[in-house]
Amino acid sequence: MYRIISxxxxxxxxxxxxxFDVRPTTDFAKEALFxxxxxxxxxxxxxxxxxxxxxxxxxxxxxxxGTQDITSVEMxxxxxxxxxxxxxxxxxxxxxxVQRGDVFDWLKKFRxxxxxxxxxxxxxxxxxxxxxxxxxxxxxKNKYLKENGVLIIxxxxxxxxxxxxxxxxxxxxxxxxxxxxxxxxxxxxxTTEE
Numbered sequence: 001m002y003r004i005i006s007x008x009x010x011x012x013x014x015x016x017x018x019x020f021d022v023r024p025t026t027d028f029a030k031e032a033l034f035x036x037x038x039x040x041x042x043x044x045x046x047x048x049x050x051x052x053x054x055x056x057x058x059x060x061x062x063x064x065x066g067t068q069d070i071t072s073v074e075m076x077x078x079x080x081x082x083x084x085x086x087x088x089x090x091x092x093x094x095x096x097x098v099q100r101g102d103v104f105d106w107l108k109k110f111r112x113x114x115x116x117x118x119x120x121x122x123x124x125x126x127x128x129x130x131x132x133x134x135x136x137x138x139x140x141k142n143k144y145l146k147e148n149g150v151l152i153i154x155x156x157x158x159x160x161x162x163x164x165x166x167x168x169x170x171x172x173x174x175x176x177x178x179x180x181x182x183x184x185x186x187x188x189x190x191t192t193e194e
Contacts, residue, residue, distance in 0.1 A: 002057045005031050007064030009090055016055045016082060024057035025122060025154060029172040033152070034061060036170070037118065040150075043067050046117040049144060051103045051135070056083050056096075058120050063092040070096045071116075073106050104134065111142035119144055122154040132161050136180060140165060145182035153178045 001015045002024035016022055025033070037043075043065040050059045053072035062070050074080050080100040087096045099106060103123070119139050123132065132153060138144075139151050153161060157176040161169075165180045 002055075003027055004061055004064045005034065006061075007066060009060070009064040012064075012090075014055070014057075014060065014086060017078075020055060020078065020082070022054045022079070023125065024054060026172070026175065029154075029175045029177070030057065030061060032170065032172055033177055034065070038065075041117055047071075047114070047146075049073070049116045049119045051107075051119065051121040052123045053079070053083060053098070054122065055079055056086055058122065059083070059096050060086065060090065060092065062118075063087070063090070063095045068095050071099060071114075072096055073099045073101060073103050075100065075102050104131075104138065107135070107138040107142065107144070111138075111144075115143055115146045115149065117146050117149045119149065119151045120154070121152070125156050127155075129159060129161065132159075133163070136161070136163055136165075140180065140183050143182075147182060149182050151180040151182075153180070 001013060004010060004012045005027060046067055047069040048062050048067055050072045053059050053074040059070050059072040072083055080098050083098045087093045121135060145151060154175060154177055155161060157171050157174050161178045163180060166178060167181050168179045170177050
């Protein structure tokens with residue numbers, strides 16, 4: 001069960017069937033995350049990629065806040081079915097495009113096709129560090145981020161995900177969000193000559 005915190009469906013509770021093995025982002029962490037994002041981006045005009053979308057805690061939070069372009073990637077067919085039915089029930093079907101597939105395969109298949117302001121990943125907590133590093137690399141090297149974009153990885157606080165593009169890590173109990181900036185476009189670095 002999780003709650004949409006703000007926007008059109010503020011305070012709406014969404015309950016997944018009991019047998020679903022999911023761990024939605026806590027309200028406390030989600031509230032803090034969206035507070036950071038809303039200070040940087042206009043929620044109505046961003047494109048969002050939600051990786052390991054689960055049962056939609058993050059996707060539907062964006063949709064409730066007016067984001068019109070959300071791509072949710074999730075491998076579990078029961079979860080994708082739940083995402084689609086919940087999106088329809090809440091009137092988000094036009095905003096949320098649910099894609100069923102393994103996140104790593106999906107990122108390899110669609111590289112350089114579309115860029116997003118916000119890429120969010122909430123991989124299973126038991127994911128190994130090298131898989132997180134592969135994920136960071138796939139997102140950053142394949143132009144999934146726009147120039148002003150950000151990749152946010154949700155992970156266990158005891159895991160440190162160092163990377164040259166890491167700009168910040170925020171800790172909320174046993175959950176942390178690590179923020180990564182896109183690679184600089186080659187040739188876009190301005191040099192000033194005296």
